[in-house]
Structures are given as C-alpha cells and as structure tokens.
Amino acid sequence: xxxxxxxxxxxxxxxxxxxxxxxxxxxxxxxxxxxxxxxxxxxxxxxxxxxxxxxxxxxxxxxxxxxxxxxxxxxxxxxxxxxxxxxxxxxxxxxxxxxxxxxxxxxxxxxxxxxxxxxxxxxxxxxxxxxxxxxxxxxxxxxxxxxxxxxxxxxxxxxxxxxxxxxxxxxxxxxxxxxxxxxxxxxxxxxxxxxxxxxxxxxxxxxxxxxxxxxxxxxxxxxxxxxxxxxxxxxxxxxxxxxxxxxxxxxxxxxxxxxxxxxxxxxxxxxxxxxxxxxxxxxxxxxxxxxxxxxxxxxxxxxxxxxxxxxxxxxxxxxxxxxxxxxxxxxxxxxxxxxxxxxxxxxxxxxxxxxxxxxxxxxxxxxxxxxxxxxxxxxxxxxxxxxxxxxxxxxxxxxxxxxxxxxxxxxxxxxxxxxxxxxxxxxxxxxxxxxxxxxxxxxxxxxxxxxxxxxxxxxxxxxxxxxxxxxxxxxxxxxxxxxxxxxxxxxxxxxxxxxxxxxxxxxxxxxxxxxxxxxxxxxxxxxxxxxxxxxxxxxxxxxxxxxxxxxxxxxxxxxxxxxxxxxxxxxxxxxxxx
Numbered sequence: 308x309x310x311x312x313x314x315x316x317x318x319x320x321x322x323x324x325x326x327x328x329x330x331x332x333x334x335x336x337x338x339x340x341x342x343x344x345x346x347x348x349x350x351x352x353x354x355x356x357x358x359x360x361x362x363x364x365x366x367x368x369x370x371x372x373x374x375x376x377x378x379x380x381x382x383x384x385x386x387x388x389x390x391x392x393x394x395x396x397x398x399x400x401x402x403x404x405x406x407x408x409x410x411x412x413x414x415x416x417x418x419x420x421x422x423x424x425x426x427x428x429x430x431x432x433x434x435x436x437x438x439x440x441x442x443x444x445x446x447x448x449x450x451x452x453x454x455x456x457x458x459x460x461x462x463x464x465x466x467x468x469x470x471x472x473x474x475x476x477x478x479x480x481x482x483x484x485x486x487x488x489x490x491x492x493x494x495x496x497x498x499x500x501x502x503x504x505x506x507x508x509x510x511x512x513x514x515x516x517x518x519x520x521x522x523x524x525x526x527x528x529x530x531x532x533x534x535x536x537x538x539x540x541x542x543x544x545x546x547x548x549x550x551x552x553x554x555x556x557x558x559x560x561x562x563x564x565x566x567x568x569x570x571x572x573x574x575x576x577x578x579x580x581x582x583x584x585x586x587x588x589x590x591x592x593x594x595x596x597x598x599x600x601x602x603x604x605x606x607x608x609x610x611x612x613x614x615x616x617x618x619x620x621x622x623x624x625x626x627x628x629x630x631x632x633x634x635x636x637x638x639x640x641x642x643x644x645x646x647x648x649x650x651x652x653x654x655x656x657x658x659x660x661x662x663x664x665x666x667x668x669x670x671x672x673x674x675x676x677x678x679x680x681x682x683x684x685x686x687x688x689x690x691x692x693x694x695x696x697x698x699x700x701x702x703x704x705x706x707x708x709x710x711x712x713x714x715x716x717x718x719x720x721x722x723x724x725x726x727x728x729x730x731x732x733x734x735x736x737x738x739x740x741x742x743x744x745x746x747x748x749x750x751x752x753x754x755x756x757x758x759x760x761x762x763x764x765x766x767x768x769x770x771x772x773x774x775x776x777x778x779x780x781x782x783x784x785x786x787x788x789x790x791x792x793x794x795x796x797x798x799x800x801x802x803x804x805x806x807x808x809x810x811x812x813x814x815x816x817x818x819x820x821x822x823x824x825x826x827x828x829x830x831x832x833x834x835x836x837x838x839x840x841x842x843x844x845x846x847x848x849x850x851x852x853x854x855x856x857x858x859x860x861x862x863x864x865x866x867x868x869x870x871x872x873x874x875x876x877x878x879x880x881x882x883x884x885x
Contacts (some may be wrong), residue, residue: 311382326362326373326384337362337386338395338424340402340513341462342374344828356463358398359424363388370394396428402460404436405485406514413458413515418823420513421460443488448496450520450675451504451668456488459516465489465508473786473810475618477502489516501621503786505614505810506668506819519668519820522689523699529660529689530573537660538648539574540640540719541565543581544666544730544815545693547837551822552697553707558833560841563712568700569664570713579715580663581722583640584729584738586859587611588850590633590876591735592742593868599778599804604628606781606796606803609735611635613673614810616880618786623793624882629806632877634686636729637663637670638679640719641686642875647863648719656684663690666730666818669810678878692820721855724755724845731838732784732814733760733767736807740771740780741849748774755848761839763813763832766792768803784809 308319311329318329330337340357355375362373365383370391385391403425410416443456461480466489469478477500478489491500509517529537550559569577595607610616610630619626634642641663645656663670673679674687691699700707714720725741728734737757744752759769760780765788771778781803783792789808795801811817813831816838817824824830842848850856864872 309378309380311378311380311384313384314386320378324378326364326371326376326378326382327360329378329384330373330386335386337373338427339374340420340424340460341464343464343467343511354463354467356461357402359395361391361394361398362386363391392428396430399425399428400430400435403430404434404438405440406460407440407457414518414521415515419515439485441485441488443490444494446490446496447520448498449502449504449672451672452497452502452506452509453518453520454490454497455516455518456490457516458514459489460514461487461489462513463489464511464513465517468507468511471787472812473503473505473507474790475501475503475786478508503614503617503621503810504669504672505786507811509668509819510811510817510821510823519692519695520671521695522671522691523695523702526662526689526691526699529662534658535660536575536652536654536658537573537662538576538578538644538719539569539662539664540578540580540583540637540644541569541664542637542666542730542815543584543727543734543838544818544821544834545664545696547730547816547834547841548666548821549693549697550708552694553700555708556833557830558837560837561707562841563714564707564710565696566715567710567713568696568705568707571705571710572699572703574662576716576719577713578640578644578719579722579726580637580640581726581729582719582853582855583636583643584726585723585850585853585856586639586643586876587633587636587729587735588725588738588742589856589860589867590872591631592739592746592850594631594633595739595743595805596746597868599776605805607631607805609633609739609805609807610880611729611735612669612809612811612815613667614669614786615789615808617669617672617883618789618810619793620880620883622790623797626793626797627880627882630880632873632879634679634876634878635670635673636726637665637690638673638686638878639876641674641679641688642681643859644719645681645684645686646875647859650863651718656682660688661686663687664693664696665690666693666815666821667811668692668819670820681875693818693822694820697822718855718858721853722845723850723853724842724848725850726853727842727845728838730815731761731835732763732809733782733807734814734838735809736760736780736782736805738850739805740778742851743778744771744773745849745851747776750774752849763828763835768801778805779803781806783807784814785812786810 725738816834
C-alpha cells in the first residue's frame with residue numbers, strides 16, 4: 308500500500324493506483340471528461356487527453372492529470388488550488404470556443420458532460436476565447452448511429468471503447484492539432500466500415516457527437532394512422548433500466564408501469580419480447596441437442612445479438628458454421644405477429660406495424676436486413692431505444708412514476724423467467740441449459756439456477772453435467788473478449804459444445820440504447836441483480852413450460868425445428884469482410 312495525502316487527508320492505495328482513484332476513495336470530486344473506467348472488462352482509459360482533471364502536487368513544476376498520474380509514497384496533493392481550478396476553466400472554455408451552441412435543441416441537452424462541467428465551473432455569459440470553429444460533414448449513413456463530428460471534443464472515450472474494449476478499431480484520431488477529429492479512416496461513413504453498430508461509443512460519448520438514429524417521429528406517425536394496427540414489444544433489459552430516466556433507483560424493475568405507458572401512448576397491443584425469448588429457446592435448444600448428438604458444427608453460438616452477428620460476419624467469416632440459425636427474439640416476434648397473430652385476429656399482415664423497444668441501437672440495423680422478412684414484409688418495422696421511449700413519455704406529459712401497473716396483452720405476452728434472463732450476459736445460455744437438460748434427460752430440473760455461468764468476468768467457462776454428458780460451455784461479453792474466445796477456438800486452444808456472446812458490457816442491460824451509464828460497472832451490476840430477482844419471482848422459469856408457447860406450436864408451427872418453424876424463425880448469415 309502507498310501512503311499519501313490528498314487535500315490534507317491521509318489515504319492508502321494499492322500500487323499502480325492513480326490520484327483519481329485516491330480522490331474517489333475519499334469522496335473528493337475531481338472533474339473529468341476523457342476518463343473511462345470499465346473495471347469488469349479490465350480496461351481503464353488513461354490517455355489524459357482532455358486535461359480537465361489537473362491537480363497540484365508538492366514538488367512538481369507543473370500541474371498533473373489526476374486520471375493518469377500514478378501515486379507515489381509520500382505524495383502531497385491539492386485538488387482545488389486556484390491554479391488547478393483556473394486550468395480547468397481554461398480547458399473547458401477552449402472546448403466551448405470550438406463547440407456548437409445549440410444546446411436547447413441538442414439531443415443531449417441536460418445530459419451532456421460538457422454542459423454540466425461548464426455549469427459546475429461557473430462559466431457564464433460571453434466566452435473568453437473566440438475564433439474559427441471546426442466543421443465536418445454529418446454522418447447518418449447507417450440506420451443505427453448518427454455521428455456529428457462538430458460536437459466531438461476529442462476526449463477519445465469512443466476510441467477507447469471501439470478499439471480497446473470492442474476491438475473493432477473503427478474510430479480513431481485523424482489529423483493533428485486544431486484539425487484533429489475522431490472518425491473512421493479516410494473519412495469513411497460508418498456504413499462502409501466494419502462497425503457492428505453496438506452503440507457502446509454512444510454510451511460513453513460525453514456530448515452528442517454520437518447518438519442513435521432517432522425513430523420517434525415515425526413511431527408517432529404510425530400510432531396516429533388509424534388504418535394501421537400497431538403492436539409494440541419490449542425487450543427483457545428495458546424494464547430494468549427505464550426507471551432511471553425518471554429518477555428511480557438503478558435496477559428498479561418497472562414492467563407494469565412500462566406496459567401502462569405503452570398503452571397510454573396509443574399502441575393497439577402491448578406484447579413482451581420475453582415471450583419470443585422463450586420461443587427462441589425452443590428452437591435453439593433443439594438445434595443444440597441435434598448438433599451435440601450428431602457431433603457436428605460445434606460449438607453452437609447463440610445469435611441473439613445483432614452486433615455479435617455483424618462482428619463474426621466481418622471478422623470470422625470462416626466460422627459462420629457456428630452461429631445458431633435462429634433469428635433473434637424480437638425478429639421472431641415480428642414474424643409471428645404478422646402470421647399467427649394476424650390470422651387469429653383476422654388482420655391483414657400488411658396493416659400490422661411492429662415496433663420494438665430495445666436496449667440496443669444495433670437492433671435498428673438488424674431490422675433492416677433483407678433476409679429478416681417474410682412474404683415481402685419486414686419482420687419488424689421500427690425500433691426505438693429505451694431512451695427514445697422515455698422521450699416519448701415526456702413528450703406525452705405522462706407521469707411515469709405514478710402510473711399503475713398493467714399486464715401485457717395476450718397471446719404474445721406470456722413468458723417464463725428463462726425469457727427474462729436474456730437481458731444479462733450468460734442469460735441466453737442458462738435459459739437454453741434449463742430446457743436442454745430436461746429434453747435430453749427426460750427428467751425434471753429442480754435447481755434451475757446455473758450460478759457457475761453467471762457473473763461479470765469477461766470470459767467465463769463451465770462444464771455442465773447433464774446426466775453423465777459433460778457439456779462444455781463458454782460465455783463472453785464485450786467484443787474484445789469475443790475475439791479472444793473465438794481465436795482460442797480457431798487455434799484449437801479450447802473446445803466447447805456451446806458459447807454465448809453479447810457485444811455489450813453486461814449484455815443487453817448495458818446496451819447502447821439504455822440510459823447513459825458512461826461504462827459505470829456499478830450500474831451494470833445493479834441492473835443484472837434486478838434481472839435475476841425477476842426470474843426468481845416468476846412462477847414458471849423454463850421456456851418450454853410457457854403455455855402460450857405450447858399453444859403456438861400446437862395451433863400453428865407444428866414440430867419444434869419443423870418446416871414452418873424454419874420458414875418463420877430461422878435465418879442465414881453471410882461474409883461481410885470490409
């Protein structure tokens with residue numbers, strides 16, 4: 308342990324700690340813009356590019372950045388000297404001098420770190436520095452991510468996330484000095500790069516240089532179109548984060564309030580993607596058992612995450628035999644809504660509009676894939692994020708925290724606990740194991756909690772004893788960990804029967820469309836705990852026990868993995884090297 312003083316307070320820290328770590332331990336606030344701490348993924352950004360966290364250290368000739376300066380024994384540090392405060396003000400004033408001033412209509416108004424810091428530092432009225440402003444083309448080439456480089460402050464958080472955590476290396480510093488900007492090489496649009504549209508760059512961007520493509524206006528339009536029957540589905544992870552947008556504690560489950568909100572917004576039916584998660588397990592568990600029995604195309608890779616699918620198509624096209632052919636749950640839901648549900652309700656499928664509320668911006672891209680359609684109709688018409696749903700609530704003037712709980716509509720609203728845990732890393736694997744165990748052994752699985760595959764370690768491995776069959780599984784979250792895991796398989800350093808990969812830290816609960824969390828691992832942990840608590844409180848916790856799923860197969864789909872199921876619920880993948 309290293310002993311030092313910060314603002315005349317003694318503190319002891321482990322070796323390799325930074326001054327910022329010490330200040331956090333003492334509850335001392337040092338402002339930052341570029342710092343990004345993702346402890347659970349073993350990544351700490353210490354590029355110190357913004358120079359906002361400057362502090363005074365006795366014996367040093369200049370101020371030093373707290374986020375990147377390692378502590379030494381006997382250090383005496385002052386965080387709030389007049390010199391340090393003046394330096395911070397100067398840095399922020401310089402950033403503001405090269406920043407648009409359209410705060411009132413900015414996507415991140417009241418949620419912008421630069422705006423907040425300017426207020427904290429008392430920067431008011433006319434700016435001290437004036438001069439030329441940087442101007443770059445806006446990139447709205449993709450269906451997921453909107454990039455406005457004019458609002459980039461070159462903090463490099465997105466670069467750290469994209470290159471160090473996700474290992475996609477799409478965003479990096481281009482040019483030098485005043486002309487520096489973070490963007491793809493050769494000024495390419497995101498749509499022409501190997502971007503997976505995971506949206507983690509959006510999750511950590513302190514300004515609105517990176518935001519999602521907004522689909523709220525289109526959704527309002529179809530809700531108000533009386534010729535359309537508009538149904539909405541909500542992903543498992545949304546209900547464990549939506550409340551944060553309205554000041555509720557992190558990890559509060561708001562399922563009932565969310566259903567009421569969607570009804571009041573004017574959707575004709577409010578259904579649950581958890582239902583489709585159970586449906587996914589029926590097909591995916593069947594596929595897993597077949598592959599294990601035939602000992603072919605192993606390991607099976609769950610393919611619920613569109614960013615992960617994009618990633619393997621770009622980077623590991625030689626492993627495209629691995630992903631399950633199952634569509635993701637919300638796409639399965641769309642296919643069922645425009646066939647089975649349409650027939651039951653006697654509605655022309657062309658008049659049904661499916662809206663998905665997702666924790667993910669990649670789902671916007673996914674819904675536009677040509678192969679995810681049936682009879683020339685898209686499975687899903689519009690995708691909005693958790694944040695976009697919150698904005699619709701505020702626009703409608705609805706008091707979210709005061710709304711009474713309501714139940715999902717049927718027949719596509721009933722789900723099991725297995726469907727709920729899709730929201731957390733490891734959840735899809737655990738849900739598949741619950742069903743696979745019973746189908747393989749023909750015995751009841753009484754202890755459904757597979758605690759050995761839970762957690763937030765970047766890569767987790769386990770061997771599951773299924774009545775003598777040792778099923779080897781692995782779970783990864785974050786695309787950097789996915790790359791490591793896939794290279795292990797590719798180089799024959801590891802062998803598994805099944806693997807689950809989620810692109811976002813923590814899985815869907817940490818998705819790029821969730822309330823901004825800045826990579827804070829505490830937020831991810833609380834959301835994860837809420838997911839498993841909800842599963843524990845469910846009456847049914849296995850997908851194949853869902854009565855509505857049984858009825859769907861009996862009345863419409865026929866056999867699990869059968870011809871009609873394959874026609875509606877399965878897809879194909881293709882190499883997309885760029």
